[in-house]
Amino acid sequence: MNRTPLSFEFFPTRTEEGRKKVAITRQQLRQFNPEFFSCTFGAGGTTRDGTLQTVLDIMAEDTPAAPHLSCVGSSPEEIGDILNTYRSHGIKHIVALRGDIPSGMGMMDGFRYANELVSFIREQHGDWFHIEVAAYPEYHPQAKSAQADIDFFVQKCRAGADSAITQYFYNIDAYFAFVDAVRAKGIDIPIVPGIMPIASFSNLCRFSDMCGAEVPRWLRLKLQAYGDDTASIKALGLDVVTDLCDRLLSQGAPSLHFYTLNQAGLVSTVCQRLGY
Numbered sequence: 052m053n054r055t056p057l058s059f060e061f062f063p064t065r066t067e068e069g070r071k072k073v074a075i076t077r078q079q080l081r082q083f084n085p086e087f088f089s090c091t092f093g094a095g096g097t098t099r100d101g102t103l104q105t106v107l108d109i110m111a112e113d114t115p116a117a118p119h120l121s122c123v124g125s126s127p128e129e130i131g132d133i134l135n136t137y138r139s140h141g142i143k144h145i146v147a148l149r150g151d152i153p154s155g156m157g158m159m160d161g162f163r164y165a166n167e168l169v170s171f172i173r174e175q176h177g178d179w180f181h182i183e184v185a186a187y188p189e190y191h192p193q194a195k196s197a198q199a200d201i202d203f204f205v206q207k208c209r210a211g212a213d214s215a216i217t218q219y220f221y222n223i224d225a226y227f228a229f230v231d232a233v234r235a236k237g238i239d240i241p242i243v244p245g246i247m248p249i250a251s252f253s254n255l256c257r258f259s260d261m262c263g264a265e266v267p268r269w270l271r272l273k274l275q276a277y278g279d280d281t282a283s284i285k286a287l288g289l290d291v292v293t294d295l296c297d298r299l300l301s302q303g304a305p306s307l308h309f310y311t312l313n314q315a316g317l318v319s320t321v322c323q324r325l326g327y
């Protein structure tokens with residue numbers, strides 16, 4: 052029986068029907084005894100209510116919940132209000148992010164980077180919140196350089212992060228090299244690999260290009276060769292992702308965080324194969 056902690060990420064749904072469907076997904080994933088479920092937050096507050104509602108639904112099901120909070124495009128007053136609301140509901144765990152600046156908009160007033168949000172949370176709420184931040188083993192797409200990205204990550208940790216969750220990756224060496232580089236700077240918080248199951252070749256490529264995750268050439272070519280054969284894409288994806296998780300766990304990853312995309316199927320199969 053595998054006991055390394057797991058967590059699962061969802062996004063807020065827009066409809067009542069979607070809300071019911073994702074409740075069933077959570078029900079299916081609860082069998083793996085997750086440490087927590089998290090829910091994303093649209094940059095600029097676009098999912099403010101949906102994120103809170105999802106987190107309250109999760110808490111009502113007796114599972115610890117962590118809302119994400121992205122700060123770009125929101126004023127300190129707005130972020131302060133959201134934090135107060137979270138706290139008033141007894142929420143103690145959040146994922147603090149910059150978010151993505153909407154295209155066509157330059158730098159805005161207010162928060163510019165996630166380290167400023169982390170400092171703000173610590174100033175306003177002391178140790179009330181457990182703060183997770185994002186990490187990029189293959190580096191953030193806007194990073195000036197690999198070294199600059201590591202230095203800014205270290206700065207964000209020193210601002211008061213308790214742990215980090217990574218962008219997904221399929222190059223395991225990138226994760227361990229990133230962890231080593233950060234440890235060399237004296238940062239010892241857990242850095243939890245983010246795991247993305249593979250359901251569709253085109254979606255995976257589009258997503259990966261946007262967020263700076265690399266689909267290795269060998270994997271890209273193999274997936275591409277399957278064309279519209281979704282069953283074979285999923286089967287190869289399951290083998291690749293299970294092997295990645297297995298190696299991460301055996302080499303000491305502290306936990307695994309799954310990007311579920313509100314679906315339980317592939318994630319459940321990976322967890323079962325890993326012995327959960």
Ligand code: FAD
Nearest residue numbers: 091092094119148149150164165185191193194200203218
């Ligand atoms: P930052 O840590 O601020 O870094 C952003 C960029 O700025 C990097 O290139 C960094 O090198 C640089 N940088 C950082 N600090 C400084 C500084 N002080 N001066 C100059 N440059 C600096 N997005 C959402 O909108 N909602 C979500 O719910 C969400 N959840 C996510 C969960 C995870 C686990 C991850 C990995 C990402 C998530 N994202 C989410 C995406 C994230 O918002 C984007 O990747 C965003 O572009 C960067 O956010 P960040 O918090 O990593 O930013």
